[in-house]
Amino acid sequence: MKRSANVREIIQNKGINRKTQWLEKGMPVFFVVAALISILTTLGIVLTLVVDASKFFAVVPLREIFSTNLAPLRAENPAFGFLPLLTGTLITSLIAMVVAVPVGLTAAIYLSEYASARKKKWLKPIMELLAGVPTIVYGFFAYSFVTPLLMNLIPSLNAKNALSPGIVMGIMIIPMVSSLSEDAMESVPHVMREGSLALGTTRLETTLFVVIPSAISGIVASFILAISRAIGETMIVVIASGSSKNMTFDVTQSMQTMTAYIVEFTSGDAGSGTVGYYSLYAVGLLLFLFTLAMNLFAQHIARKYREEY
Amino acid sequence: MNVETMKSYQQQKTHQINNASSAKTKSFFESGQAKNRLARRILLDRVLQKVFFLSTIFALLVLGILLQRIVADSIGWLNIHFLTGRLSINPEKAGIFGAIVGSLWLMSVVIPVTLVLGVSTAIYLEEFAKNQKLKHLINTNISNLAGVPSVIFGLLGLTVFGRLLGLGSSVLAGGLTLSLLGLPIVVVSSQEAIRAVPGFLREASYAMGATKWSTIRRVVVPTALPGILTGAILAVSRTIGETAPLVVLGIPTLILKYPQGIMDDFTTLPIQIYYWTLDTVLTREYANLAAATIVVLMVVLLTLNASAIIIRNKFQRRY
Numbered sequence: 001m002k003r004s005a006n007v008r009e010i011i012q013n014k015g016i017n018r019k020t021q022w023l024e025k026g027m028p029v030f031f032v033v034a035a036l037i038s039i040l041t042t043l044g045i046v047l048t049l050v051v052d053a054s055k056f057f058a059v060v061p062l063r064e065i066f067s068t069n070l071a072p073l074r075a076e077n078p079a080f081g082f083l084p085l086l087t088g089t090l091i092t093s094l095i096a097m098v099v100a101v102p103v104g105l106t107a108a109i110y111l112s113e114y115a116s117a118r119k120k121k122w123l124k125p126i127m128e129l130l131a132g133v134p135t136i137v138y139g140f141f142a143y144s145f146v147t148p149l150l151m152n153l154i155p156s157l158n159a160k161n162a163l164s165p166g167i168v169m170g171i172m173i174i175p176m177v178s179s180l181s182e183d184a185m186e187s188v189p190h191v192m193r194e195g196s197l198a199l200g201t202t203r204l205e206t207t208l209f210v211v212i213p214s215a216i217s218g219i220v221a222s223f224i225l226a227i228s229r230a231i232g233e234t235m236i237v238v239i240a241s242g243s244s245k246n247m248t249f250d251v252t253q254s255m256q257t258m259t260a261y262i263v264e265f266t267s268g269d270a271g272s273g274t275v276g277y278y279s280l281y282a283v284g285l286l287l288f289l290f291t292l293a294m295n296l297f298a299q300h301i302a303r304k305y306r307e308e309y
Numbered sequence: 310m311n312v313e314t315m316k317s318y319q320q321q322k323t324h325q326i327n328n329a330s331s332a333k334t335k336s337f338f339e340s341g342q343a344k345n346r347l348a349r350r351i352l353l354d355r356v357l358q359k360v361f362f363l364s365t366i367f368a369l370l371v372l373g374i375l376l377q378r379i380v381a382d383s384i385g386w387l388n389i390h391f392l393t394g395r396l397s398i399n400p401e402k403a404g405i406f407g408a409i410v411g412s413l414w415l416m417s418v419v420i421p422v423t424l425v426l427g428v429s430t431a432i433y434l435e436e437f438a439k440n441q442k443l444k445h446l447i448n449t450n451i452s453n454l455a456g457v458p459s460v461i462f463g464l465l466g467l468t469v470f471g472r473l474l475g476l477g478s479s480v481l482a483g484g485l486t487l488s489l490l491g492l493p494i495v496v497v498s499s500q501e502a503i504r505a506v507p508g509f510l511r512e513a514s515y516a517m518g519a520t521k522w523s524t525i526r527r528v529v530v531p532t533a534l535p536g537i538l539t540g541a542i543l544a545v546s547r548t549i550g551e552t553a554p555l556v557v558l559g560i561p562t563l564i565l566k567y568p569q570g571i572m573d574d575f576t577t578l579p580i581q582i583y584y585w586t587l588d589t590v591l592t593r594e595y596a597n598l599a600a601a602t603i604v605v606l607m608v609v610l611l612t613l614n615a616s617a618i619i620i621r622n623k624f625q626r627r628y
Contacts, residue, residue: 024522028437034429035438038496039450041489045461048468103364110361125618126369132614133375134550136579137603140586144596145378171371178368202354225456232458234553239586259460259553266467266557284464288457295456 049288052281056080059275065282070245072265072276080279082286084247088255092166092237093230095251099170100226104177105219111178112185113207124179131175139239142168147240160242160254169236173226180225184218185211217305221298228294232287234259258287379607382600391601396576400594405602410567411480411575412549418484418571419491419548424541426488427495428530431537434496435503436525455493462490463557471558478559480571486554491544498543502536503529535624542617546610552579578606 060080067081107127111120147164151157157164188211196206212219242254243264256264265280394404430447438444466486476482506529514524530537560580568575585599 024520027522027525028433031429031433031437034426035433035447037426038430038447038454038492041465041492042450042454044469045457045465048465049461052468103367106361106364107368110358110365114358114361115365123365123369126372129611129614130368130372132546132610133372134552134579134606134610136550136552136582136586137375137379137607140582140599140603141375141378143586144382144589144599145374171368174368178365202350204354204357205350228456232456232460234458234460235583238553238556239583259458262460262464263553263556266463266559281464284461288461291456291458292453295453299452 045288049281049285052278053285056275056278056282060279060282068247070247072245072279078276080275080282082258082283084245085256085258085261085283087247087249088162088237088241089231089257089259091249091251091255092162092169092241092257093227095163095166096169096173096230096233097223097227099167100173100177100230101223103170104174104222104226105181107174107178108181108185108219109207109212112182113203113211127175127178130171131179133172135172135233135235136239138168138172139165139235142236142240154252157252158242158254160240160244161252162241162255163251165236165240166251168240169230169233172233172236173229176229177222177226180222181215181219184215184222187218188214217301220305221302224294224298224301228291228298231294232259232291234263238263258283262287376607379600379603382597383604386594386597387601387604391598392605396581400592400598403598405578405581405605407567408576408578408581408602409605412577414480414568414571414573414575415484415487415577416545416549418481419488420541420545422485422488423491423495423544423548424537427492427540427544428499428537430492430496431499431503432525432530435500436521436529451493451496454489455497458553459490459551460553460557462486463554465489466554466558476572478561478574480568480573480575483555483558483560483575483577484571486558487548487551490551490554491548494544494547495537495540498540499533499537502533502540505536506532535620539617539621542613542620546613546617549577549613550579550606550610552583555580556583578602578609582606 064080065082067079068083069079069081070084071079111123115123142164146168147157147159147161150161150164154163192210192214193206196210197203201209237257238260241257241260243256243260244254245256246253248255261283262280265276391404392409393406394402396405396407397403430451434444434447438447463486466482466489470476470482470485471478474482476485510528510532511524514528519527555577560576561574566573582599582602585595585602589596589599
């Protein structure tokens with residue numbers, strides 16, 4: 001009686017063993033495949049952009065994209081000069097940085113060097129909250145609140161302009177600049193601050209002459225990542241900056257960015273297979289290369305110039 | 310020069326220096342000028358501390374204005390009919406039930422796909438990867454993927470899921486596109502959570518005769534679960550508010566039929582906000598509809614983020 005139960009147990013165990021063995025061998029394979037999907041995604045992005053952009057460049061010579069004439073929807077003789085898009089992107093991103101860098105950096109200084117643990121406990125979640133607001137909400141905010149507000153100050157401001165989305169984009173990236181810079185400053189060891197304070201400096205002097213120079217690689221990396229984020233930002237500029245394709249440096253006028261161009265084209269007018277349709281992949285490729293270069297540059301700076309303690 | 314004269318010379322020199330410096334310090338510290346300078350330095354420190362604080366508060370202020378503004382615009386428009394009604398061109402009759410259902414269907418694709426792919430990738434990287442080069446490649450790739458603009462993911466989705474696989478602008482096409490967008494968030498937070506599982510738990514499991522897979526399934530993943538869930542919630546809150554990739558995919562707004570499955574066309578809350586904001590030029594009331602929709606979206610997002618913070622603080626065990 002007892003023996004037979006044991007045999008049954010052994011047989012059952014063997015069944016389980018076979019099953020677990022199968023899982024033991026199978027699951028790692030599944031995990032590798034899952035891990036490779038992230039690489040496939042990057043490959044997919046590159047291939048999609050390169051293949052369709054090459055169809056664009058087969059028709060439009062490369063030198064044409066450096067002209068200022070952009071008229072992709074003109075029935076005869078459409079023009080594909082991307083310079084208006086580039087200036088639009090750069091100007092809105094620059095305005096964003098003018099807002100985000102001073103505010104983000106000083107907020108980081110406050111959080112890292114001055115704030116008590118108790119204040120930090122409620123200030124940091126608010127920053128995180130600001131970072132979690134969807135960009136479409138910022139777009140609505142820019143268009144229906146910031147633009148009318150600015151119109152009171154600058155009467156010549158267009159309903160669609162580069163200034164308002166630039167400012168709102170800056171507000172959007174403040175949390176990014178401040179949290180990354182704060183991380184960099186927090187990683188400066190306390191002995192350095194104490195050494196400086198012991199020499200009789202004020203907290204401000206310690207921050208400016210000891211902490212910031214030591215954390216400069218992380219701080220600069222945070223600025224570059226923020227620019228990259230601003231360049232890739234879409235909904236705010238689509239809503240508040242409009243789709244004017246004239247090249248201008250006047251921030252009170254409507255400008256189109258690269259991202260806004262992509263959105264305008266996919267959500268409608270250009271049929272699949274036309275040059276206009278392929279042009280958005282060319283713009284997408286440029287955008288991808290810009291942001292990739294900046295991200296790699298930021299990683300490089302953060303790694304190479306980091307002071308190890 | 311003999312040793313003695315040299316010594317006396319040195320002594321003399323030191324004496325002179327000491328004398329000079331003490332005299333100088335004395336006069337310097339006694340002068341009102343030094344006190345003034347110190348007072349100025351301290352004052353500058355105090356003043357700038359206030360400036361730094363104000364700039365931190367600036368973020369709070371903007372968030373406050375934004376919320377106040379949007380809530381004020383939505384008052385009178387956000388009611389039961391708005392939440393349960395169908396879309397309509399007439400702003401008085403318009404409701405967003407279709408967009409809510411669409412967003413839920415979208416998440417029904419995004420949540421399982423990102424969770425399975427993200428956690429599996431993290432398990433591979435932390436538990437299995439022996440090839441350091443491959444591990445490094447995947448890690449670099451994921452951090453770069455996190456920096457790719459979302460509109461580019463839209464182009465990928467349009468070309469691969471929309472056109473190549475013929476999914477068009479269905480829930481599945483949108484869901485897969487957004488899954489790839491949310492993937493880096495889940496991978497990175499799961500990796501951190503798994504890395505934080507202490508080695509002795511694994512060793513104890515192996516010592517009891519458990520295999521690698523059962524150790525992962527019964528020890529590593531359950532221990533890392535709070536961290537994994539936090540990442541998953543953050544990925545959901547990121548993707549549920551995402552607009553650009555869906556606009557690129559060609560998700561239409563005026564869908565009067567509610568989606569019944571993952572192959573149906575759909576619309577989401579952010580898409581609805583987008584088109585209503587664009588059309589405020591035509592109909593003024595659309596701004597109120599957009600604001601009311603934003604309130605709904607923000608309530609969902611705040612709930613998600615708050616639950617992520619609670620999970621992180623409450624259930625995360627430190628070893």
